[in-house]
Amino acid sequence: MLEIKNLHVCVGDKPILKGLTLSIQPGQVHAIMGPNGSGKSTLSYVLAGRAGYDITEGAIAYNGEDLAAMPPEQRAAKGVFLAMQYPVEIPGVTTMTFLKTALNAQRRTRGESDLDAIGVLKLVRAKAKELNVSEEMLKRALNVGFSGGEKKRLEILQMSLFEPKLAILDETDSGLDIDALKLVAEGVNALRSPERAMLVITHYQRLLDYIVPDRIHVLAGGRIVAEGGKELALELEAKGYEHIVGQDSIKRSA
Amino acid sequence: MTALATRREEARTSFSGRGLPTRRVEDWKYSDLKSALGEAGLGEEAAATRIMGLPQGLEFSDLADPYAPAWVAAHLGTLARNAVSEASLAFAEGGIALRVPAGQAIATPLALELSGKGHLRLLLVLEAGASLSLFETGDAAGPRNAGIEIVLGEDASLDHVRLSRPVPGVQVEEIALSLAARARYNAHFASFGGKLSRTELTIALEGEGAQAHLSGVSVLGGDAHADITTHLIHATGNTHSTQLFKKVAGGKARAVYQGRVTVAKGADGADSRQTAKALLLSETAEADLKPELEIFADDVKCAHGAAIGDLDADSLFYLQARGIPEADARALLIHAFLEDALTNITRDDVRGMVRNAVGQALAALT
Numbered sequence: 053m054l055e056i057k058n059l060h061v062c063v064g065d066k067p068i069l070k071g072l073t074l075s076i077q078p079g080q081v082h083a084i085m086g087p088n089g090s091g092k093s094t095l096s097y098v099l100a101g102r103a104g105y106d107i108t109e110g111a112i113a114y115n116g117e118d119l120a121a122m123p124p125e126q127r128a129a130k131g132v133f134l135a136m137q138y139p140v141e142i143p144g145v146t147t148m149t150f151l152k153t154a155l156n157a158q159r160r161t162r163g164e165s166d167l168d169a170i171g172v173l174k175l176v177r178a179k180a181k182e183l184n185v186s187e188e189m190l191k192r193a194l195n196v197g198f199s200g201g202e203k204k205r206l207e208i209l210q211m212s213l214f215e216p217k218l219a220i221l222d223e224t225d226s227g228l229d230i231d232a233l234k235l236v237a238e239g240v241n242a243l244r245s246p247e248r249a250m251l252v253i254t255h256y257q258r259l260l261d262y263i264v265p266d267r268i269h270v271l272a273g274g275r276i277v278a279e280g281g282k283e284l285a286l287e288l289e290a291k292g293y294e295h296i297v298g299q300d301s302i303k304r305s306a
Numbered sequence: 307m308t309a310l311a312t313r314r315e316e317a318r319t320s321f322s323g324r325g326l327p328t329r330r331v332e333d334w335k336y337s338d339l340k341s342a343l344g345e346a347g348l349g350e351e352a353a354a355t356r357i358m359g360l361p362q363g364l365e366f367s368d369l370a371d372p373y374a375p376a377w378v379a380a381h382l383g384t385l386a387r388n389a390v391s392e393a394s395l396a397f398a399e400g401g402i403a404l405r406v407p408a409g410q411a412i413a414t415p416l417a418l419e420l421s422g423k424g425h426l427r428l429l430l431v432l433e434a435g436a437s438l439s440l441f442e443t444g445d446a447a448g449p450r451n452a453g454i455e456i457v458l459g460e461d462a463s464l465d466h467v468r469l470s471r472p473v474p475g476v477q478v479e480e481i482a483l484s485l486a487a488r489a490r491y492n493a494h495f496a497s498f499g500g501k502l503s504r505t506e507l508t509i510a511l512e513g514e515g516a517q518a519h520l521s522g523v524s525v526l527g528g529d530a531h532a533d534i535t536t537h538l539i540h541a542t543g544n545t546h547s548t549q550l551f552k553k554v555a556g557g558k559a560r561a562v563y564q565g566r567v568t569v570a571k572g573a574d575g576a577d578s579r580q581t582a583k584a585l586l587l588s589e590t591a592e593a594d595l596k597p598e599l600e601i602f603a604d605d606v607k608c609a610h611g612a613a614i615g616d617l618d619a620d621s622l623f624y625l626q627a628r629g630i631p632e633a634d635a636r637a638l639l640i641h642a643f644l645e646d647a648l649t650n651i652t653r654d655d656v657r658g659m660v661r662n663a664v665g666q667a668l669a670a671l672t
Contacts, residue, residue: 144646145641
């Protein structure tokens with residue numbers, strides 16, 4: 053589903069990703085772990101198509117198509133979803149209006165007809181209930197005055213609503229207490245399916261206790277420096293990143 | 307000669323002595339009236355105010371009537387005396403005066419249309435405890451100079467919405483108000499600019515507990531200019547004012563906000579907040595935002611802020627990443643930027659009309 057080959061990305065003049073290679077199949081959940089500044093968020097932004105993140109070498113194929121050639125809205129319509137680390141606050145647009153606008157924009161790009169207001173409302177209400185998102189939150193301006201947990205829950209609500217094929221979760225655990233984390237993880241796990249791939253980006257092992265990945269990649273210095281199964285997270289937790297990053301060459305040749 | 311005629315004569319002398327303001331006059335720094343008008347100046351013609359149906363309970367008087375009732379003579383020409391408003395008093399050849407008697411609540415909104423080129427004059431008096439909703443529009447003629455005086459008695463309450471349209475020429479408006487104790491003025495100004503377009507508000511909060519809440523939006527494209535200049539005077543303590551002005555400018559447009567708040571000596575407990583923000587959609591658009599505070603009292607709360615910027619890149623990316631095409635995402639963010647300045651409009655139907663006008667202006671702009 054997603055094939056990233058030898059990806060080099062610059063932000064301004066600064067190289068951030070320096071030859072990242074990664075492959076994800078439908079139904080799989082992969083985790084990317086790495087220290088601060090390793091390029092985790094850059095990877096999520098470049099996959100979602102943020103301006104200012106320039107691919108200087110390598111390629112990203114998504115279901116056989118060149119992802120980098122698509123504007124962000126087209127990626128979204130084709131099923132790429134990024135749950136953001138810092139969801140933006142937009143005063144003046146209610147959450148419900150935003151959800152309806154986004155849902156119908158994606159449908160239009162795919163050549164489908166708009167859902168009417170009642171159809172969207174029913175759909176959103178059903179999803180909201182599962183994620184403990186209140187009616188009152190939907191009426192408020194998008195993310196304005198939301199707690200950290202509420203913002204992340206709304207990200208997962210969107211993921212549930214848009215039904216992406218590839219979901220990227222960027223530091224979804226940041227700023228969450230354990231109860232909020234569990235709720236978010238439950239929401240994510242409910243969306244695991246044989247057709248859907250997920251890329252979970254996190255600094256800490258904690259999130260991976262709840263969203264158990266099939267594969268873990270360690271990102272450092274803009275490249276994958278170690279890979280393994282879910283037990284790798286525990287090793288990182290016990291020994292720290294320096295231990296792994298320091299043994300870069302050994303791990304890679306193994 | 308009647309008192310009114312004397313006052314008009316005095317205004318004529320005063321205006322001819324002072325002439326049109328130039329940019330050297332601080333209040334007119336960003337609106338070059340003299341050069342926008344050229345040789346012809348403001349002229350001496352009279353424009354008109356059309357009343358679109360006089361609601362029941364309102365008293366009407368023609369300012370051309372030399373035997374105007376006492377309430378007209380008591381107030382006309384008393385509030386503002388700058389050069390431009392002296393000109394409207396001198397040349398309007400009349401105009402209209404309206405009064406809401408004490409304790410009357412007028413349910414039907416009063417709709418006025420400022421019409422034609424030249425000078426016009428309007429006096430509106432709300433006696434103690436009276437209330438009214440005023441909806442003001444104007445045609446595209448110009449140059450036009452409107453002088454409006456509004457007197458609010460104790461506990462009186464006025465809702466005022468001015469919805470202008472894009473005009474090719476020059477339109478200036480001087481609105482002067484005085485508020486007695488606990489009177490309330492709630493106003494919104496939606497402007498879409500002209501060669502030169504300006505609304506100047508001078509609001510004196512004279513009585514304890516008087517309050518004024520101002521908001522406005524401007525959407526400007528091409529080489530449109532729109533200036534809103536406010537002067538809030540907290541003459542007494544425990545007076546309250548808020549201001550929220552939002553501006554969107556593209557092309558070579560110029561959006562101006564000047565807001566001066568004066569808190570007089572002894573006006574303790576005065577509370578004033580003003581915010582002006584502008585969104586520039588092109589390199590050549592300009593915004594001049596100038597909040598000013600003059601505080602002569604000790605115990606006051608005053609806050610002011612001004613910001614000029616472009617659309618937020620994080621917000622734009624967020625919306626695009628959710629599937630909303632860039633042009634739609636920009637439009638959504640611009641609407642959102644203006645939205646909070648519209649919430650001050652109390653009537654839903656009027657807010658809808660303003661929102662439509664804003665939508666049309668934005669569609670023409672982007």
